[in-house]
Amino acid sequence: MSTAHYLVQTRFTPLQPYMRNTVYFLLFLLFATSCVTKKELVYLQGERLNRNTPTDFQSNFTAYKLQPNDVLSVKVLSIDPEMSSMFNIINPNSAFGVSDPGSMYMSGYTIDTEGNINLPVIGKVKVLGLTPTQAQELIQTNLNRYITDATVVSKLISFKISVLGDVKNPGHFYIYNERANLLEGLSMAGDLTQGANRDNVKLIRQKGENSQIILLDLKDPNLVQSPYYYLMPNDVIYVEPRQTQLKRDNLIVLTTILGLISTGSLLYNVFK
Known part of the structure; x- marks a missing residue:
């Protein structure tokens, strides 16, 4: 047996069982903490x-009760488009006139801190504490004083x-x-x-x-x-x-660190 071969065998033999046992132990912990029932x-x-x-x-x-800063979309439909147009911010015949939430917000009526929405012609209507359905009925009642044969469609869009x-x-x-x-x-x-x-x-x-x-x-x-x-x-x-997920993630990090340390030790012994 050559001197170089003897030195390499002498130096690396003590490390191999330690490294192998460490890897087995980490793999066991990883398997144990990764099990999901x-x-x-x-x-x-x-x-x-x-x-x-x-x-x-x-x-x-329980039906939702309207609160300040909620946004209602209010549309008036009637056989007289000119009469109903004064109540609508946008065309009511285009799927509430909007497709994205930002446009819906801009086309709606925001409930103020006192619980009112301010409608054209009708003025302020207090809807605070009402369900969306009750608010629609209240707006319909107020609308009937100004226009007949019209239908109110109100939806919460916020x-x-x-x-x-x-x-x-x-x-x-x-x-x-x-x-x-x-x-x-x-x-x-x-x-x-x-x-x-x-x-x-x-x-x-x-x-x-x-x-x-x-x-x-x-x-x-x-x-x-x-x-x-x-x-x-x-x-x-x-x-x-879950706690097991956190333990698994931490163990993966620990395994990586120990792997780097083991690799560094191995390289150190090789070049030393």
């Missing part, structure tokens, strides 16, 4: 749910939600359904990622000048009975990552 991913679990029989849950939907955190496509989304629910809002953001925590989804909701933070469990089938199951304008949904 079905119970962590499935929505609306529970013994109450039957495979072939529908399970009824009582709905707690229904926007924000979805943040561990979802595939976070962002803000406009809702065109007054009975949209939490799962629909999450689906607009592309659903949760596999590493998302389904036990503690945070819902931030505006209540007048205050904000409420509610923790919701997507795995609980009783979620559909919660008063927070249905979305409201300006809701913010935040999905946090």
Whole structure:
């Protein structure tokens, strides 16, 4: 055996078991922390749910009450276009006249701090605390004093939600359904990622000048009975990552660092 071969064998033999054991240990930790069970991913679990029989849950939907800074689109339709045109900011025959949310906002009527909207000819109409349907009926009643055979169509166009955190496509989304629910809002953001925590989804909701933070469990089938199951304008949904996901990410970083250290030690011994 040559002297060079002996030195190389002597220097590297003690390092090999240590490096091999370290790699095995890190791979074991990575596998252990990466395991995701079905119970962590499935929505609306529970013994109450039957495979072939529908399970009824009582709905707690409450119609939204208009607040200051909400924006209403108000359109008047009648057989006399000239008469109805004075009430409309834009042509009412073009799908509410707009296609993007910015234009919808500019063409709507913003509720002021006193709860009023200021309509042409009619003047101020107090809609604070009314549902969108009740506001439409009130505007119709006021309109009947000025024009007959006309129909008012009023819609809330400032229904926007924000979805943040561990979802595939976070962002803000406009809702065109007054009975949209939490799962629909999450689906607009592309659903949760596999590493998302389904036990503690945070819902931030505006209540007048205050904000409420509610923790919701997507795995609980009783979620559909919660008063927070249905979305409201300006809701913010935040999905946090699971602890196992954080541990896995940290372990990947640790594995990379130890790999660099091992490689550096190996190169050091080679060139030394």
